[in-house]
Amino acid sequence: MAKISQHFLYAFLLHAVLISARCQATSEHPKKHVVPFFIFGDSILDAGNNNYINTTTLDQANFWPYGETFFKFPTGRFSDGRLAPDFIAEYLNLPLIPPYLQPGNHRYLAGVNFASAGAGALAETHKGFVIDLKTQLSYFRKVKQQLREERGDTETTTFLSKAIYLFSIGSNDYVERFSTNFSAFHSSSKKDYVGMVVGNLTAVVKEIYKNGGRRFGFLNVEPMGCSPYARAALQNSTCGCVDELTVSRRVKWHVVALVRTEES
Template sequence: MGVLRFSCFCVLFMVWRSAVMVQGQEGAFAPEVSERRRELVPAMFIFGDSLIDNGNNNNLPSFAKANYYPYGIDFNGGPTGRFSNGYTMVDEIAELLGLPLLPAYSDASGDQMLHGVNYASAAAGILDMTGRNFVGRIPFNQQIRNFENTLDQMTDNLGAVDVAQALARCIFFVGMGSNDYLNNYLMPNYPTRNEYNGQQYADLLIQQYNGQLTRLFNLGARKFVIAGIGLMGCIPSILAQSTTGRCSEEVNQLVLPFNANMKTMINSLSNNLPGSKFVFIDIHNMFQDILTNYRSYGFSVINRGCCGIGRNSGQITCLPFQTPCANRDQYVFWDAFHPTEAVNVLMGRKAFSGNQDVVYPINIEQLANL
């Protein structure tokens, strides 16, 4: 499966780096691994949901799939399972880190795994029960187990010490939580809303999330990038439920305690897990800025999907072979739930090199250079 090659790469990269690195900014290096990119980290491991899934649901018995046209209409190679017309946010971040686009865990093999793996799954949540209305999906707990499978093979081949040293320089990107609201708390067929108020549910999620991230730390992760939840009340599927066509303040307020808890959790983990570094991407502030100042970013449509059916193109999401809008770069939303490639690229760049208004306490570029 190429795991041995990947782990060897990580270890050899570290040995080779000390001999050939070019010292620049504090902690920076520039090994000449290729003519076209300067790799800031050996690898990136990705955990999350449909916002960053790149095909792990393709072979599952699942209703949450995007391996059909017009998904991928602007992606080199066409539909892959990405819930976008092109790039996802982590695709842009990988490129900025000097890495190639990372393979999905479900079909990664050989040299494809040299630079990391994407474990994200559409409809996945922090809670195992989240997203069951879509049948097949890979919850965060199972994504971690999938990473353990990779790690077990690496450790068998190289030994725990060498693997731990290699993993300490890799970036672990985690973007979870959206489905725990959209496809759990807000779903009428779930009991969750009757069992917890908004703050209690946010506390439950963070308790689980804290344990899951600690588990990744215990497996060797040290550099974490954690993405928050955006303005969920402004996505086309929620707008389509409104008689006024305006953002749902109730939904936007509902997710605020989760984002607030995440910042507290990250500060606590940073203090309690020796050698760990955490970065929080404030997706809420990013999206608020984009929706408020959309014209300055070149967007003209912020209240409906480029591809979808019904009110705000959000009542039914993008169907197979549906004709999407022609001016995709002017739309903030691609379908009922997900942003366009233009927004994904913009957010990826902000996360990589932005200031503390959108990424805290440092940005991804600074994390990579530590």
């Protein structure tokens, strides 16, 4: 019952944020009240950034059958159609939010997508093959600087304060700990390791908060120990789940609570 209530509360809070943002976006002057949408995370949210980096096919979705049901061609999304941010953007009357690394002249009027498939909150996770969360934050800083040069400090601050910031990160950090021999993943206790993952995410949220961000959405870490990969590769069995890998779902709630506490 506690888990059901927790999921209901999360859905309710995110829905409330989107309702508020949509009302603002569809006010009397919609062109002046665009709600920017900034996206950070991994393959759950990546709209194609990994198409533009030197990585492996495991971290790319630029081949068939990806994209076959909606776009009719692979876009870099790890889906045969649209992702959650695409539906949220539609709900907010925004265009599809482009990946940051997509070539072109971006003005970021509707926001931008920094997510990278395979990325983690820790720089060591799939290092050299993904855009880790810290690097995604550095891209956000560049966007902020460009906006300041074009609009000035006051308008940029207002723009960033209206934005929605969506995160999905952490799953790859926990899977990596169990699937790699890299010593950095085994030099700390499980509790300390989770603390590092949450700490890195918290640091990013704090910086965005200091820059005016107030609307945050977090996708919870799923029970990864029950995934087919974990059950087959990590315990050589299709029966039951890998309990060690099933991370508490309170991880992201800790960050949400932190943001709400600082705001109050």
